[in-house]
Amino acid sequence: MFAKEMLKQSLPLLVVCGLGGILAGNTFGAMASIIRDIPGLIVVIPAVIAMRGNISTALGSRLGSAYHLGIINAENLWNKELKQNILGSLTLSLIMSTIIGFLAYVSSLILNIYPNPFQLIVIVLLAGVISGIVLMLLTIMIIYFVFKRGYDPDNITGPALATFGDVITMLCIFGSAILIGGIT
Amino acid sequence: MIYSWKKIVKNSIPILTIAVFIEIFAGQILQGNQEKLLLFPIFLISIPVINGVGGNIGSILGARLASGLHVGYIELTIKDKNIQKNFLTSLLMGLITYAILGILIYYIAYFGNIQMEIDLLVFVSIVLGTGVLLILMISIISVLTAFLAFKKGLDPDDMVAPVVTTFGDTLGIVLLFLLIGVVGIW
Numbered sequence: 005m006f007a008k009e010m011l012k013q014s015l016p017l018l019v020v021c022g023l024g025g026i027l028a029g030n031t032f033g034a035m036a037s038i039i040r041d042i043p044g045l046i047v048v049i050p051a052v053i054a055m056r057g058n059i060s061t062a063l064g065s066r067l068g069s070a071y072h073l074g075i076i077n078a079e080n081l082w083n084k085e086l087k088q089n090i091l092g093s094l095t096l097s098l099i100m101s102t103i104i105g106f107l108a109y110v111s112s113l114i115l116n117i118y119p120n121p122f123q124l125i126v127i128v129l130l131a132g133v134i135s136g137i138v139l140m141l142l143t144i145m146i147i148y149f150v151f152k153r154g155y156d157p158d159n160i161t162g163p164a165l166a167t168f169g170d171v172i173t174m175l176c177i178f179g180s181a182i183l184i185g186g187i188t
Numbered sequence: 189m190i191y192s193w194k195k196i197v198k199n200s201i202p203i204l205t206i207a208v209f210i211e212i213f214a215g216q217i218l219q220g221n222q223e224k225l226l227l228f229p230i231f232l233i234s235i236p237v238i239n240g241v242g243g244n245i246g247s248i249l250g251a252r253l254a255s256g257l258h259v260g261y262i263e264l265t266i267k268d269k270n271i272q273k274n275f276l277t278s279l280l281m282g283l284i285t286y287a288i289l290g291i292l293i294y295y296i297a298y299f300g301n302i303q304m305e306i307d308l309l310v311f312v313s314i315v316l317g318t319g320v321l322l323i324l325m326i327s328i329i330s331v332l333t334a335f336l337a338f339k340k341g342l343d344p345d346d347m348v349a350p351v352v353t354t355f356g357d358t359l360g361i362v363l364l365f366l367l368i369g370v371v372g373i374w
Contacts, residue, residue: 010248010252010274010277010281011277011280011281011284014248014281015281015284015285017244018241018244018245018281018285019285019288019289021240021241021244022237022240022241022285022288022289022292023289023292024240025236025237025239025240025241025289026233026236026237026289026292026293026296028236028237028240029232029233029234029235029236029237029293030233030296030300032232032233032235032236033229033230033232033233033302036226036229036232039222039226040222040226044219046215046218046219046222047212047215047216047218047219048212048215049215049218050211050212050214050215050218050239050357050358050361051208051211051212051214051215053236054207054208054211054353054354054357055204055207055208055211057353058200058203058204058207058350058353059200059204061349062200066191066196070190070191073190075190084189085189085190085191088189088191088192088193088196089191089193089196091193092191092192092193092194092195092196092197092200093196095193095197096196096197096200096201096204099197099201100201100204100205100208103205103208104208104211104212107208107209107212108212108215111212111213111216112216112219115216115219115220117219162247166240166243166244170236170240174236
């Protein structure tokens, strides 16, 4: 009965998140030719997606806690606490994106693959920051509606970010790669 | 004010950097197998699904264990009945989810005219095999992380999700290539 309840509550959500994964995967599949054109690009993909997931879910759960602590609510959403959280997440995205691009370049060199370091770092930075802003706006919107309805944000932001986060991030990597790959 | 952006950045950088190192390792495995992957794009489509579902199941298990440890209905021992039940349910959920998604991916690729010379049965077996092995390993990592965190006085809720998703990504990719190799389709 324990197992039944867990299955009933989690399984539909897992399948829905999996559908988000299929969309992300299709984007990955569509990137085949640009992956050939830009050495090192495939290396950064798991790292950027994981970074995006880690930073966004941490933001979501901090805002959930802030709601439970009574620091933010539907009437008082856009305040100093929220701005500090936004600034923190964006700074993290900038720093971690640079580290990802750099590490992907150096580790490729060790394996005798020679990416263009400038191109790689700019692609990661652009994808990291744009997906960060999009997912942050999405999180704040979700939190706002959740507040209005009086639901617990902790139950909603995690699965929503898991479903949309990977697709949005993958699309941002694809877009940045096309843009920067076209310029350089 | 209880939040400061500097504190958020300072507290997050160490664990995020460790995660990035491991993910870059996963990325290099992909790059090493790039040509084969581009020949079989159906596996490219599968990677985010395999890793995403694995990470989600591991996180659910970890969050349930963390709550159980906090409230006290789960004991700090592998023999605990609740842990065994949670473990088995995770495996069952993994089997069902991977079977549904595996079939779905196959037909999406089939009707999307994506180049593939692989049977439905072979493809679903590879996805299921990878998924079950992944859930087994992730569940063990999840239980261990929750226990260790709880023992050290850290909140398991903070630790399990990042640890599980990071290791899950790398393991998922390694296991997928392993199983493709065993089946011998390339």
